[in-house]
Amino acid sequence: MSNVEKVTEMHGRVLRRRGGTVADIVSGLRHEIISGRLSPGSPLRQEHLAERFKASRMPVRDALRLLEGEGFVQLDPNRGARVAPISVDDVQEIFEMRVAAESLALRIALPELSNMQIDRAAAVQDRIERAPASEYGMLNAAFHKTLYAPAARPRLLSHIDMLGQAANRYLSMTIATLDYASRSNAEHHDLLLACRKRDEGRAVSCLVMHIETAGKALVSSLEAS
Amino acid sequence: MSNVEKVTEMHGRVLRRRGGTVADIVSGLRHEIISGRLSPGSPLRQEHLAERFKASRMPVRDALRLLEGEGFVQLDPNRGARVAPISVDDVQEIFEMRVAAESLALRIALPELSNMQIDRAAAVQDRIERAPASEYGMLNAAFHKTLYAPAARPRLLSHIDMLGQAANRYLSMTIATLDYASRSNAEHHDLLLACRKRDEGRAVSCLVMHIETAGKALVSSLEAS
DNA sequence: AAATCTCTTTTTGTATCCAATTTTTATTTT
């Protein structure tokens, strides 16, 4: 979020040094949407955002287009941008897609997976069990990514990443993480064990279960509210 | 592509005003990349594109960002945009992802699929067998989309669409479509038959085979050149 | 009350700057 503050002068006004403006706005806005500080459906006015991020409209528009591609922002022609709405159907769909994409990634990665890489995933799992709940989403993504990395499938991995971020948006809305955490951790350990044995069938079914139960927990938690 | 030529005055200079500029540039550029008229790796300079599409740099940048999200353009900071490179690995990955995504879509759609919708897909297949090879990519996508539509999964369907477009880019590079066509048509008929019987297992395995053989044909055709 | 017509707000697009980076070219140095 912080930026190099090498300031210079332009048209009599102060401005930040070049670089990373769009990236800043994207990550800032994305974080606010994922964390729920920006509620679904609320309008995102270009001028307002430009002022909030101390930038001009141009990088703001670039950022909005990027976030539209990621599914966090809805852009209607001539009507502007709004925080993408949420729905139970959407969660369901995201988790169905995660099952398909991540089981594919695991199947490809498993034969290439070294013990060292499994150890690294186990270390991430250790951090998950110690870290505060607020970091769960990010660490969970890191755990899964560590296991899929040997697949060497850039498109697939970035697709999985996008789905994970979309899921995090819903995850952070429900405080159901607390009683779900222990179950998720146990499932991660099961998955690691199956990976160590290089048991593809077992590993994939562990993963499918893991994602499906997470999805179901989220859906029921959303339907309750 | 044609546009209203409302002319107006600004800063003493004449300028043409148009509507839907960004969409025009995106679809125009995308078509040129898919059709291969713009070769992989060739630079896309903003100023040059702006002149070619008779627009200013802002909509050009918007378009480039969108196309980057779709994977057709590669954007390096401070170095500009280039037509995304191609590789055999990329084709392989795209078709792996298509298998996963489309078999999921078919599994979800099949129980909701009506005979009328199957007939509509069969009608599209009829058109495929009559139409010129240049329209194969677009019609093939329409055929598959017709079968998946009842799944009512917007995210999944647009993901499948993107993969299809990415695949079309490689498809149009190889003229291997000619001896592949008869095989593809037979597979489409098999798939339709399995759908009519509502035989999920058979339909999905037909589809998986269909996509995999298409991928393999493309890979071997690319490796030959 | 319903329809029409302003008036305002907001988005979309154009044009023109300027600064920071590459990339290229020319010039020196070894």
Next chain:
DNA sequence: AAAATAAAAATTGGATACAAAAAGAGATTT
């Protein structure tokens, strides 16, 4: 001649200002 360096040319990233179109809100008329 080859390598290193400095100057110059392209190009991108970003800012500002302005024009036009659409959507929304009021006010007016029917």
